[in-house]
Amino acid sequence: MRPARDFFAPLAVGAPAPLREIPARPSRAIHFFDPGNEKMAAKVPDMVGPGSNGPDVLLGNLEDAVKAENKEKSRQGLVDIGRATDFGPTQFWTRINSLDSPWVLDDLTTLVPEIGDKLDVIMVPKVQGAEDIHYVDRLLAQLEAKAGLTKPLQVHAILETARGVANIEEICGASPRMQGLSLGPADLAADRRMKTTRVGGGHPGYLVRQDPVRDDLGVPQYDAQRTTYQQDLWHYTIARMVDACAMHGIYPYYGPFGDIKDTVACEDQFRNAFLLGCVGAWSLHPVQIKIANKVFSPSVEDVAHARRVIAAMGDGTGAVMIDGKMEDDASVKQCQVMVALAEELAAIDPELKEQYDRIEVAGV
Ligand SMILES: CC(=O)SCCNC(=O)CCNC(=O)[C@H](O)C(C)(C)COP(=O)(O)OP(=O)(O)OC[C@H]1O[C@@H](n2cnc3c(N)ncnc32)[C@H](O)[C@@H]1OP(=O)(O)O
Numbered sequence: 159m160r161p162a163r164d165f166f167a168p169l170a171v172g173a174p175a176p177l178r179e180i181p182a183r184p185s186r187a188i189h190f191f192d193p194g195n196e197k198m199a200a201k202v203p204d205m206v207g208p209g210s211n212g213p214d215v216l217l218g219n220l221e222d223a224v225k226a227e228n229k230e231k232s233r234q235g236l237v238d239i240g241r242a243t244d245f246g247p248t249q250f251w252t253r254i255n256s257l258d259s260p261w262v263l264d265d266l267t268t269l270v271p272e273i274g275d276k277l278d279v280i281m282v283p284k285v286q287g288a289e290d291i292h293y294v295d296r297l298l299a300q301l302e303a304k305a306g307l308t309k310p311l312q313v314h315a316i317l318e319t320a321r322g323v324a325n326i327e328e329i330c331g332a333s334p335r336m337q338g339l340s341l342g343p344a345d346l347a348a349d350r351r352m353k354t355t356r357v358g359g360g361h362p363g364y365l366v367r368q369d370p371v372r373d374d375l376g377v378p379q380y381d382a383q384r385t386t387y388q389q390d391l392w393h394y395t396i397a398r399m400v401d402a403c404a405m406h407g408i409y410p411y412y413g414p415f416g417d418i419k420d421t422v423a424c425e426d427q428f429r430n431a432f433l434l435g436c437v438g439a440w441s442l443h444p445v446q447i448k449i450a451n452k453v454f455s456p457s458v459e460d461v462a463h464a465r466r467v468i469a470a471m472g473d474g475t476g477a478v479m480i481d482g483k484m485e486d487d488a489s490v491k492q493c494q495v496m497v498a499l500a501e502e503l504a505a506i507d508p509e510l511k512e513q514y515d516r517i518e519v520a521g522v
């Protein structure tokens with residue numbers, strides 16, 4: 159067991175000191191691209207920069223969705239992009255191959271010396287427990303020291319095995335490098351033996367049905383028309399993820415939504431995650447970037463309301479009535495979360511800033 163006083167000690171001589179706090183950088187869309195796919199890679203330079211059209215995070219994916227014969231090409235493509243690109247305010251992440259794969263060691267021993275100074279976060283798939291994070295933690299420290307890096311790399315774990323979900327709290331607290339968790343619904347479904355064939359989203363068979371109406375004699379009419387309500391397959395896991403991340407001061411994300419054409423359901427799934435406490439989601443196709451940017455930015459109406467409550471609450475204690483509703487110490491804290499997020503996003507998104515500023519000018 160590592161005693162508390164050693165938690166923030168570097169794990170290799172010469173490695174940078176771990177961060178005491180994970181910075182709250184906007185990361186509404188984590189946009190996946192295959193760095194070995196020339197067409198996708200060519201689009202990366204135009205996706206960099208402030209504003210609501212690009213993603214907050216560009217992630218070069220080396221794991222699933224990259225064919226085995228292309229692993230090396232994709233890794234080299236990522237190095238080339240990392241070297242050639244000035245990412246400005248856009249974060250640059252990678253998803254390495256899984257820890258039991260034949261590629262991951264080369265991923266880390268190549269990426270850290272070559273582009274470790276450009277990378278912000280390393281996403282680790284199929285994390286099973288704290289032992290996986292400890293392995294990556296020590297190896298990164300050794301590689302950072304060797305490469306002379308001055309900024310520690312952060313680590314993001316994908317929650318996509320039943321064991322990972324069972325060990326969620328220890329994963330979040332395994333290292334000061336831990337930046338966040340993403341739900342990996344596709345692998346998680348397979349690992350749990352769920353009877354689905356989709357990448358995220360809902361399922362029409364997962365529902366509850368209204369009780370049968372009864373006739374005048376009180377006999378239930380089972381065959382009569384009854385409303386059904388589709389339920390969210392991912393509610394339990396997302397809620398667990400949000401609590402574990404909040405407890406450890408790190409950030410929860412919804413993962414992939416594979417039905418690219420169904421932008422409406424994608425928006426719904428992202429919004430559920432946003433309302434429950436997630437800060438972003440993955441985008442697999444350029445069309446999903448805009449959806450994530452919209453959903454994970456507080457609405458102008460919510461920000462206006464939150465500012466009114468904060469102004470009315472003065473020092474933040476007591477109770478007031480606004481529009482017929484009671485507001486007190488607890489609701490003002492929710493409003494502070496909303497306004498703090500709006501301010502973070504406005505700092506990197508000029509279009510949003512203009513919208514949020516307009517309500518201030520209008521004096522709402
Ligand atoms: C369960 C998991 O692990 S999820 C994470 C792993 N999966 C991924 O990373 C998938 C990433 N996305 C993709 O591979 C692709 O978007 C696909 C396969 C889903 C769809 O690809 P396509 O059929 O080519 O989509 P489409 O024809 O609409 O593409 C339009 C253009 O956008 C480009 N494009 C598509 N996806 C991306 C992307 N993620 N990033 C950048 N450009 C992209 C295409 O290359 C194409 O370019 P072109 O106009 O120059 O020809």
Ligand SMILES: O=CC(=O)O
Pocket residue numbers: 222283316318341342343344345346357358413414
């Ligand atoms: O990697 C993501 C997933 O859903 O699996």
Ligand SMILES: [Mg+2]
Pocket residue numbers: 222283318342344345
């Ligand atoms: Mg996966």
